[in-house]
Amino acid sequence: MKILIDIGHPAHVHLFKNFAWIMHKKGNSVLFTSRDKEVTVQLLRAYKFDFIVFGKPFKKIVGKIWGLIKFDFLLLKTALKFKPDILLSAGSMYAAQVAWMLRKPHITFEDTGNMEQIRLYKPFSKVILVSTAFHKNLGKKQIIYKGHHELAYLHPNHFKPDPSVTELLRIKKGERFIILRFVSWTASHDIGQKGLSFGIIGKTIKNLSVFAKVFISSEGNLPGDLEQYKIGIPPEKMHDALSYANLCIGESPTMAEESAVLGTPSICISSWAGDTGVINDLQKYNLLYCFKPEYEKKAIEKGLELIKNKNIKKKWQESRKKMLSEKIDVTAFMVWFIENYPGSVKIMKENPEFQERFK
Secondary structure, eight states, X not given: OEEEEEESSHHHHHHHHHHHHHHHHTTOEEEEEEOOOTTHHHHHHHTTOOEEEOOOOOOSHHHHHHHHHHHHHHHHHHHHHHOOSEEEESSOHHHHHHHHHHTOOEEEEEOSOXXXXXHHHGGGOSEEEEEXXXXXXXXXXXXXXXXXXXXXXXXXXXXXXXXXXXXXXXXXXXXXXXXXXXXXXXXXXXXXXXOOOHHHHHHHHHHHTTTSEEEEEESXXXXXXXXXXXXXXXGGGHHHHHHHOSEEEESOHHHHHHHHHTTOOEEEEOTTTTTOHHHHHHHHTTOEEEEOGGGHHHHHHHHHHHHHOTTHHHHHHHHHHHHHHTSOOXXXXXXXXXXXXXXXXXXXXXXXXXXXXXX
């Protein structure tokens, strides 16, 4: 089988990486395509995947419209040469539209519910796979599974944290540390949104530094006085760092969710608070707190409250065990679903509990 996977965000590399490795071992051909967004290329290169990059994504509305034409054309050109049997993505309108042109199935994973993207890929997709935590009904094409995107790569069946990351971070044995995450606010769903001010960030670092070492992970450039806090590890080591961290605070729902799934106390400061199914689901397990930007001071106060408790990690790990007991190994499910497509669609429609075997 030839499988083309289109990547729109670094997290999508993680979503599909274990699936790609397994399918490759089974004798299938897997090709990744992407735009050069953040650390996507670094991850694809680090994991030694076959991939093609179509250039930088566009940031403004006019550019995004032109990008739809440009990237459709480049992906179509690549697909005609590769001749995929199936195309996969996490909400890629490019993959969906090219699959329709080639009369090949496009299967997508969806977890954010960004309707401006869904409207562009849904008519051209065969299946939309969503978590039980997903907060919208996308109709007949939707199939629900008991998991999150993050469980495709952070489930204990596939992820074991590497303790050597503490050496890269120059962390002493037993030393506590915090990761702050800031985003660039250039995605289509970020229009009209904004992040924390650097004034608040500076004050936050000062307060948190009393209790733990602080690192910053940022999509954009940092002011000179904050550069000293920049986390200096390869992007493929970030999940190892999150696993050993004592707290994660930031603007990125994705990293907040990853931290929570790993059993690390997590606080997300985002306009998406209350509107994202995965965040809401993880809050039910007491793994994550989410605040809207206007309540940033309360968010920081909560962070201080958590980091002061030296036993907080143990409590989070217990909550993580409960969450994992009720979710499936998403990668194992993904492999089965694609290998048995289209029969897998019928099975999941008629007997959704079939997925219990992937726990």
